[in-house]
Amino acid sequence: MLELRKDVFADERDDNLKEIGKGTQRQDMLGHVTGTSTYFDDHKLQGMLHLKVVRSTHSHARLRRIDTSEAERSPGVRRIIRGADVPRNLNTLLSLINFGKDDEPSLAVDKVRYKGEPIVAIVADSPRDAYEAMAKVRIDYEPLPAVFDVEDALKPGAPVVNEVYPKNTFTYYETYDHQKLRFGDADRGLASADHVLEQRYQMSPIEHAPTETNGSIAAPDTNGRYVVYTSTQALFFSLDTCAKILDVPSNTFHFIGGTVGGGFGGKVDTLTEPLCILGAMLTGRPVRYQLGREEEMQYGPPRGAERIYIKDGVMRDGRVVARKIRAYFDSGAYTRLSSYAAVKCAAHLPGPYTIPDVYGDIYCVFTNRTPATAMRGFGVTAMDFAIECQMDKLSHLVGMDPMEFRILNAYRDGDMKAHRREAKNTALIECVQVAAEKAKWPIREEFKRMSSRKDGGGSRAAVPPTPREPHKQPVTASQQRITYDRAPAATREPPPPTPTPPPPSPPAPSHGATRFSSVFGTRRR
Amino acid sequence: MAKHSGRGIASINYPIGMNLGGDPSQALVHSNPSGKFTVALSSIDLGQGMKSVTRQICAETLGVPVEDVYVDTADSDTGPHCMGSFASRGTHRVGNAVMAAAKEARGVMMEAAAEELEVNAADLETDGRGNIHVKGAPHRSISTKDVAIAAQFKQGKTISGRGIFLVPLSDVDPETGEMSPATCYAHACLVAEVEVDDETGEVSMVRMDSAYELGRALNPRLVEQQLVGGAWMGISHTLYETPEPYYPDPKHGPRDFVEYLMPGPGDICPHDIAVLERPAADGPFGAKGPGEMCANPVLPAVANAIFNAVGVRIDDLPITPEKVLRAIKAQGGARPQARR
Numbered sequence: 001m002l003e004l005r006k007d008v009f010a011d012e013r014d015d016n017l018k019e020i021g022k023g024t025q026r027q028d029m030l031g032h033v034t035g036t037s038t039y040f041d042d043h044k045l046q047g048m049l050h051l052k053v054v055r056s057t058h059s060h061a062r063l064r065r066i067d068t069s070e071a072e073r074s075p076g077v078r079r080i081i082r083g084a085d086v087p088r089n090l091n092t093l094l095s096l097i098n099f100g101k102d103d104e105p106s107l108a109v110d111k112v113r114y115k116g117e118p119i120v121a122i123v124a125d126s127p128r129d130a131y132e133a134m135a136k137v138r139i140d141y142e143p144l145p146a147v148f149d150v151e152d153a154l155k156p157g158a159p160v161v162n163e164v165y166p167k168n169t170f171t172y173y174e175t176y177d178h179q180k181l182r183f184g185d186a187d188r189g190l191a192s193a194d195h196v197l198e199q200r201y202q203m204s205p206i207e208h209a210p211t212e213t214n215g216s217i218a219a220p221d222t223n224g225r226y227v228v229y230t231s232t233q234a235l236f237f238s239l240d241t242c243a244k245i246l247d248v249p250s251n252t253f254h255f256i257g258g259t260v261g262g263g264f265g266g267k268v269d270t271l272t273e274p275l276c277i278l279g280a281m282l283t284g285r286p287v288r289y290q291l292g293r294e295e296e297m298q299y300g301p302p303r304g305a306e307r308i309y310i311k312d313g314v315m316r317d318g319r320v321v322a323r324k325i326r327a328y329f330d331s332g333a334y335t336r337l338s339s340y341a342a343v344k345c346a347a348h349l350p351g352p353y354t355i356p357d358v359y360g361d362i363y364c365v366f367t368n369r370t371p372a373t374a375m376r377g378f379g380v381t382a383m384d385f386a387i388e389c390q391m392d393k394l395s396h397l398v399g400m401d402p403m404e405f406r407i408l409n410a411y412r413d414g415d416m417k418a419h420r421r422e423a424k425n426t427a428l429i430e431c432v433q434v435a436a437e438k439a440k441w442p443i444r445e446e447f448k449r450m451s452s453r454k455d456g457g458g459s460r461a462a463v464p465p466t467p468r469e470p471h472k473q474p475v476t477a478s479q480q481r482i483t484y485d486r487a488p489a490a491t492r493e494p495p496p497p498t499p500t501p502p503p504p505s506p507p508a509p510s511h512g513a514t515r516f517s518s519v520f521g522t523r524r525r
Numbered sequence: 526m527a528k529h530s531g532r533g534i535a536s537i538n539y540p541i542g543m544n545l546g547g548d549p550s551q552a553l554v555h556s557n558p559s560g561k562f563t564v565a566l567s568s569i570d571l572g573q574g575m576k577s578v579t580r581q582i583c584a585e586t587l588g589v590p591v592e593d594v595y596v597d598t599a600d601s602d603t604g605p606h607c608m609g610s611f612a613s614r615g616t617h618r619v620g621n622a623v624m625a626a627a628k629e630a631r632g633v634m635m636e637a638a639a640e641e642l643e644v645n646a647a648d649l650e651t652d653g654r655g656n657i658h659v660k661g662a663p664h665r666s667i668s669t670k671d672v673a674i675a676a677q678f679k680q681g682k683t684i685s686g687r688g689i690f691l692v693p694l695s696d697v698d699p700e701t702g703e704m705s706p707a708t709c710y711a712h713a714c715l716v717a718e719v720e721v722d723d724e725t726g727e728v729s730m731v732r733m734d735s736a737y738e739l740g741r742a743l744n745p746r747l748v749e750q751q752l753v754g755g756a757w758m759g760i761s762h763t764l765y766e767t768p769e770p771y772y773p774d775p776k777h778g779p780r781d782f783v784e785y786l787m788p789g790p791g792d793i794c795p796h797d798i799a800v801l802e803r804p805a806a807d808g809p810f811g812a813k814g815p816g817e818m819c820a821n822p823v824l825p826a827v828a829n830a831i832f833n834a835v836g837v838r839i840d841d842l843p844i845t846p847e848k849v850l851r852a853i854k855a856q857g858g859a860r861p862q863a864r865r
Contacts, residue, residue: 002748005799012804013811021741021743024580024581027580181701200840201840203842206762206768232609234610235568235607236607254600255600256601261572263610264571268609298779305769343545347544352538352710360702374612377539377818385824385825389838419706425710427738430712438735441532
């Protein structure tokens with residue numbers, strides 16, 4: 001049951017609108033309830049072929065030999081596609097926004113980095129013909145040691161998952177192996193606290209479980225174009241990714257999507273379109289490629305696992321005075337989007353509370369599992385679990401009601417947030433108050449009277465003095481060279497001669513964030 | 526051996542739009558000769574109701590009935606660029622783009638109407654029912670259909686508009702993490718009540734009470750759909766789901782819905798929701814976005830309720846009966862906490 005609490009913040013709204021605020025029936029309701037809405041898979045085209053991929057049976061292995069000769073002679077097989085057939089067989093999704101380095105092949109060539117990684121695609125007359133041919137592909141693997149635990153992956157001597165990132169961590173700003181957040185002096189805050197509580201939290205991967213699995217249908221169109229029906233959540237994102245991988249101008253494609261059978265973040269990765277279109281290009285026929293349920297569940301990207309350590313300092317009166325967080329995002333074998341979520345996670349710290357001293361290190365770590373991707377609440381869901389369990393433990397520790405504890409620590413209008421922007425338009429206190437009321441959870445009168453619009457700012461608006469850490473020089477270019485599917489560059493260039501030490505740089509002004517690339521993120525190479 | 530009940534809470538906020546901005550969306554709005562409007566987008570409706578929300582935004586801005594607007598999505602030949610349907614950006618980003626396009630189209634429509642009525646466009650208003658009339662003189666009126674016909678066939682005007690919405694890209698300071706991640710935030714607080722069986726470790730949901738602050742509920746029924754469904758995704762995340770049950774050991778992954786655990790209809794419980802609206806300065810009619818954040822408070826609220834019921838803290842998701850039972854045994858039995 002839903003109730004609109006129009007009484008709260010009533011003075012900030014004009015409620016005299018004609019269409020806004022009405023529970024109008026959705027435009028596409030009739031189609032949905034009568035089963036006539038058109039999904040990508042409703043486009044059964046004449047002469048349509050079916051594409052299936054042969055996936056790695058190993059979590060980490062060198063590919064000694066791929067033999068498709070028997071599969072090529074299998075009945076109904078129209079085309080076998082290998083890595084060498086893909087015009088640009090290396091990509092990273094966020095290269096479209098200039099973030100990160102190309103690190104993932106459409107089809108594995110020399111090495112596989114997770115169980116289920118696509119190696120060979122088979123285009124055949126029917127799904128059955130494709131499956132029959134798949135069984136005839138012979139792959140000679142040389143198994144390599146694999147790493148599955150994010151903290152093990154960071155240890156010296158850990159197997160290198162992805163040679164583009166030889167330390168098994170995403171590289172931030174060409175310098176750091178993690179995203180930092182520094183606001184005040186968390187160590188001093190912890191030292192001055194009445195109680196310190198350090199805890200570990202873990203979220204396992206989670207499957208999006210859409211009713212409609214990832215898929216697409218690509219068909220040659222007139223005038224050298226291709227029409228692509230797709231389940232994507234991001235039409236132009238997928239289109240531009242395909243244009244890059246297939247190395248054609250973006251207006252080669254006419255993408256049509258729209259009605260999607262559940263996304264939740266699992267349909268951003270452009271899993272099927274590039275091979276599907278390539279299949280259509282190579283055969284001149286329409287091609288359909290849709291993941292089966294097992295593929296979707298095990299080899300389609302999940303919400304990534306996260307491991308989080310939180311160390312908090314709290315005073316007897318219930319004020320949280322310091323919060324120190326170290327988190328590891330399990331990206332799986334390739335980057336996809338986890339690198340970006342780590343930045344979002346850093347911005348989210350320390351949760352919706354005003355805490356004087358905050359410290360965060362967020363790592364994006366590579367392991368030999370299915371690459372992770374976005375999911376509803378990306379970068380935040382697991383952190384909220386950790387922070388809110390921690391808040392409950394802290395309130396218990398100081399003997400305070402958990403509702404009142406949250407109201408006491410809640411951020412308010414005018415407070416300075418840890419990412420150094422003023423909090424505006426806040427409403428956490430009111431949410432806690434209304435939830436308490438609905439649940440008949442008694443809170444004291446003074447907490448009922450508190451407001452997001454009162455008592456914020458002032459001394460809470462200041463950026464506290466923050467100790468500056470020794471600035472690390474960017475790593476040399478030789479370490480950054482892409483060595484995809486080759487041994488890492490054998491020799492490392494000698495470090496540049498030490499220049500005359502420059503005068504100590506003055507502390508960066510609070511609003512002069514360092515510009516580190518023409519757009520942002522690590523520069524594409 | 527007994528069943529113990531407990532309550533737990535969690536409160537959260539959530540950023541609206543792609544982190545750091547730099548994620549534009551565009552919209553085109555145009556009228557056909559009968560005064561019916563089409564919104565052309567390349568954005569995707571995932572079932573969350575993007576088409577319906579942008580339709581209402583367009584109708585409200587134009588000042589026409591919602592029935593006179595149709596939203597066409599997800600065609601790269603006809604819809605202008607949109608970053609995509611993710612990061613709680615649909616309502617905020619696409620909604621703003623549609624609003625901007627509808628404003629431009631409304632400007633032309635009012636000019637065309639002014640020419641027909643021989644008045645100044647500034648003296649005209651829409652009634653939201655398909656008519657444009659002189660302020661304070663409702664009898665001096667013309668229908669939007671007649672305006673569209675006149676604009677097209679007599680005046681040679683196109684009643685159309687273009688819109689784009691972009692939150693400029695923010696830098697990040699590598700040393701401190703200083704950045705502008707989002708322009709507005711949604712908020713929530715949720716109370717979960719559970720029952721824990723100390724013999725089996727099973728957790729059942731009893732009820733949930735929540736308050737969500739969303740800027741503006743553009744369509745309360747779509748908001749309800751998101752919040753009810755999203756909270757259930759939260760329950761499922763908390764107690765059931767993972768494709769790697771022994772993470773980080775990757776073995777024994779489920780392959781279908783027989784092996785992948787999720788709550789069934791028998792596992793659902795009442796959920797009483799309050800919606801608060803504190804308009805965002807840059808949201809379309811103040812709207813933020815309910816889509817992503819609705820699952821987030823559920824996970825910790827349930828974990829905290831389990832502690833309240835039996836005195837064990839499970840910090841590893843999902844909270845399976847096995848984990849609960851092992852923890853209860855390790856502490857020598859259930860230790861119910863103070864009843865809330």
